[in-house]
Each structure stands twice: as C-alpha cells, then as structure tokens.
Amino acid sequence: MSHAIGPDDIEAQARARLPEPVWSWLSGGAADEFSLRGNRSAWEALALWPSVLRPLRGAHTRSMLLGRELATPLLLAPAAYQRLLHPLGEAGSALAAATQGAGVVLSGMTSVALEEVARHVRDEPGRGPLWFQLYLSGDRGFDRALVDRARAAGFEAIVLTVDAPVQGPRERERRAGFRIPAGIAAVHYDDRPAPAVSPGALCGGLVEHAPTWDDVAWLRDAAGLPLLLKGVLRADDARRARALGVAGLIVSNHGGRTLDTVTPTAVALPRIADALGGTLPLLVDGGIRRGTDVLKALALGASAVLVGRSALFAYAAGGPQALAQALRRLRDELEIALALCGCARLEEVSRTLLDASQ
Template identity: 55%
Template sequence: MSVPPAPHEIPADVVHLEDYARHAQARLHPAVWAYLSGGAGDELTLTANQQAWQSIKLLPRVLRTLHGGHTHTTLLGQSLSHPIMLAPVASHRLAHPDGELGVAYAAAAQEAGMILSTQASTRLEEVGQAFLHEPGHGPLWMQLYVQHDRAFTLELVRRAEAAGYQALVITVDAPTSGARDRERRAHFQLPAELAQVNLQGMATRNTPPQGSDPLFDGLMAHATTWDDIAWLRANTHLPMVLKGVLHADDARQAQQLGIQGLIVSNHGGRTLDTAVSTAWALPRIADAVGQDLELIVDGGIRRGTDVLKALALGAQAVLIGRPYVYALATSGALGVAHVLRLLRDELAIAMALTGCKTLADIHPGLLIQDGSGAIGA
C-alpha cells in the first residue's frame, strides 16, 4: 500500500480543484482512495455538501470602484492574506511520502492557515518547525481529539503550546467513527509504518465488562462532554475552537463557555449520513451567536464562489480537506500550493465580479436561494 513519490509537476489538464481527484485516484491504492474519498452510509451528506453551495446563486453588483481591493482578513486576532485554511486530515503520508511536512511548506508558501490533525503521520513539533520558519506563513493550529487518557490529552496540549501552535481545534462530532461502507468494502487498514505518531505512549483503554454494550459502555464511556471542554478551557492559554457544530443550541452553549470560535462542519460527510449540509447550518449558527464568535465552515468547498457564499452567510474563513490531499497525492507539495492559489484567485475573481472590494463588502444580499429570493432581503 506504499505510495510512490508524486512527480513534481502539475498535470496540464488541472485547472480547478476537482481535476486533482481523478489523478489522485489513478495514483493511489484502491483501499487508500476509498478511505480518503469516501463518506458515511450512502454518502448523502457527502454529496449534499457540494450541492448545497451550488444551489445558492449569486446576484452580482456592477460599476463599483474596486481599486486597492484585497482578500486580507483576521481570525482570532491573527492576520491572514486570504480566508482559506487547510482542514485537519489524518495520515498525510498515505497520499505522499512527504506527508504533513510537504503540506506545511506549501501552506506557508501560500500564506494559508493550517490545522494539523492529532492523527498526523508526522510529529507535531516537526510540522510546527517547518511551517513557522517559513516567512509570510498564516496561522498554525492544532486539532485535538480529547483522548480517554486525559493526562495524555493535556500533555498533547502542552506540546502544541511549546511548539508554537496558536490555537486548539477540538473535534466534537466524532465520538465514534461513522459507518463508512465504501471504506469497509475496500478493507482499508492503516499501514503499520504510518502510525499516528503523536498518540504514541498513550495508556490503553480499559475493556468494557463482558455483556455490556461495546459502543455505549466502551468507546462512548470515554467520549468528550461539555465538562471536558470546560476543563480544557481552564488548562490552556490558547484560543479554543470547536469543530463539528451544526445545532444552534450547541453553538450557544459553546459561547457561554467562552469558546472563541466554531467550525461549522459535518466531518465531510464521514460520520453521520443524512446530517444537514454545512451551507444550510452556517447561517443558522451565525444567527444564534451573533458577532461574538469567529465562524469557519468546511464541507464541499470547491470553488472561489463557494468561499464568497460562505463569507456572505456569516463565516470568517473556510477550510478545505479532500482537495489538497488529492493534490498532494498527484503533485506533492507543489500540488497543495497550486490548490490554494487556484482557490484564492477564484475568490478574488468572484469578488471583482460581484462588486466586492474587500471581504467586508461581502453580504447576504448577494445571494439567491434557488431563485426564491435574496437570502439577505
């Protein structure tokens, strides 16, 4: 299941993000492709994420003065050249031997923010050193699954703090894996040589008593709760962002705990199939929390127009996941940088063609939902 190094060139027929998918599929082992590209169940949520952005239409403005326009923004007090970040994805070395280090160099070169997965195949310290030593880099955040070994979890937090990570992203929507049929049909297993190195040394989880439910009395007995979020909040100086919030009541509860940001996400359709699309959930979360929380959204973002729509619906930034992993598999770090450049350029084009000089000019009045009327009307 080993992956040969990708050629350090971009295929001539790649002109937008989705073009990388077919090249990646051709290069990767079928089981790895199933793991990276698949979703839960019938993959309805996976499909709905993209369709939801596509169903929103743009109502452009013309003859605006746009000289001096830009895509700059801030997030958690950190400056970004553009509102596009790389989502946490496990085991980058499944796609390319350079793994997370290649991704880090590419993201830093394109001034993009990066969120490193707890389940990375490279130590978090190595990624931090590679990313933060590059001039012009964007924010570097650490994604965290709260482990059953809470002491080990706190040790991970201390390592991230010491390595220069600027925020913690706590994934809250995956206390158990989804029923990923495509992955199971392909019999995917993580190769031993691609161990999740940041989790080495953690205590083994206790086996549930005989006759008990293996899910509810096993895995879920150690699942993260709001009490754990409050405990983490009290034990780190880093800003905290919750990833995987779709319900307005959960957003309000996070707000009450002093959480600084939310990522509106359904885990890329990989956990609960038929969960709502992120484009549907985003404006409802924005309405629930007002201006007090920074909002980020992922799930199906494939075009610069999708980024503009997300910002119009209340997000301050977006995450992409699968597209940059496909690009990594196809062209290594160069492919990742290319994906970020394509999306940033498309966003700038969309802004110019809708009359938006800066991100602050993007608003719901630019959007039409399936011809039924302006969303911001």
C-alpha cells in the same frame, strides 16, 4: 500535475496515483454517503447575485482572525495519516499552505510529529494561522501533555473536534479492505492502548469516554491558547459554546464521514451565524472546492473556510507543489468572484450577494 486545470482533473489524477484502498479511505464517507454528496450540492444550490459598477480600487482578500491578519481566508482542514498521500506527510502539506498564505489546522492524528510540522512553517514569512486539532482521550494527563507540546512548538490555537465520539460506518473503505500500512501511524496516539470494549454496551462502551461540556471547560482553562470547537451544527450548541468562553467555532459535519444524512454545513452555517449575531468567529468546512464556494461561505457568516478533500486530492496528485498550486487557484478564484460580485474587501461580503428567491 500534468494537464490538471480544475478540481475534477486533480481528483482524477489523485485517484490514478493512489492504491484503491487508500483512495476509498480518502474519498469516501459514512454509510450511503448522502452527507458527503449533500455538502457539495448545498454550496452548488446557492446562487450568487452580483452587483455591478462598484469601485474596486485597492481591493484585497486580507482579514483578521483571532487577532492576526490573514492574507486569504483559507486554512487546511485537519486530516490524518497524510504520509499515505506523500512521504513528507503533514510537513509537506503545511509548508505548501504556508507558501500561499493559507493557514493549517494540524490533525492530532498526524503521521509526522507536531514539532516537525511546526519547524517547517512557523518562521515562514506570510504564513497563515497554525492551529492544532485534537480528540480528547479520556486521560487528562495525556491530553494536557499533548496540548503543552503544541503550545511549546508554536501552535497558536487548539481545535477540539466534538462530533466524532465514535467512528462512522465507512462502508466504501471497508469494501476496499483499507488498513493503515506498516510504517505509518498516528504518532501521538498509536502507542496508547486501545480502549477496552464492553460487549452489550452502546458502541462497545466507547461512548463512556465521549467528551462533554465539562471537558470543554477544562480544556479551555488547560490549553493556555484560544480554543475552538469543530463539529458544531446546532444553534443551541453554538450558544452554549459561546457561554463557555470558547474563541470560535468550526461548523462541520466531519466531511460526511461520521453521521450520514446530517445537515449540510452550508445549511447549518447561517443558522448559527444568526444565533450568535457576530459575537464569535465562525469557520466552515465540508465540500469547499471552488472560490465561489468560499465567497458563499463568507456571505453566510463565515470568517474563513477549511479546505479538506480538494486540497488532499492535490497533495496526492503531485505533492507539495501541486497543493500549493491548488491553493493558489482557489485564492485566484475567490479574488475573481469578489471582483465580479462588486466587492473590494471581504467585509463587504454579505447575504445580499446570494439570491434570496431560491
């Protein structure tokens, strides 16, 4: 990435390198994109309130999540069809993350087989967590087989996306005429027959197969791995998930790509954290692109963050090396922010670092 210093530079380079339809798919959101912009503006609206002259000897960013140590509280968010961005697809982005100690949440809609992605990273020293995300298909035999493959390949947790039973109205990509090109596919799903459409039924009948809490309970037992739910925004849903015995929650609104005008994740996160009182690990995504955003998320109750678009922009701009550089920059920014706020360790981060007068 020549002359790419910050995220705006990286985004500009990604846009210059991608065909307009692919750029619209990658960067766009649902409908009028209020939620897309709202995620970003909510982090920006939070002001840090640093403490000075604090002892910083021995400072680090290590933490524990689901029983394993993280070098840094960063994971790549699940994102489909990454061969649209680079020929190595998800294998290249996962390896870039592993070199920086960041975790990976591999999309079930990966364009590279999950076994191939795992082969690239599972033995990498110092890598972060390796998790597999999926959408329930309505066919429990298929879903169980896919989870079994993930477990056998070395994935350490299952992430169920619960906020997208149907796709949002993505007008920007429709205007650009985006289509998945020949030769690129969601390799685990695209050979399955399309669900039957029922004219006159809600969303063409697609919601007939929408997952429910009963499906969460089934998957919890079937997975053989810790189960996290991605897409929770309400405290009552968070409490119900806890009662079902899930291992953690990812506070997410799908990056503003499904339901427009939905609550920003920076607003939902502290409400859920208060409701659960530290009884479940919380992660968050949506609009994270600076180390100060990561620090604010930790202050609001997150154990770690998922990085989506800003990481994908880097991957599109310059491949695995550029993505590794972007993750290193994000980690460096977090370390700088920690030091400047007077925190030697992540467990010292709390809401006292945020200006409550706002």
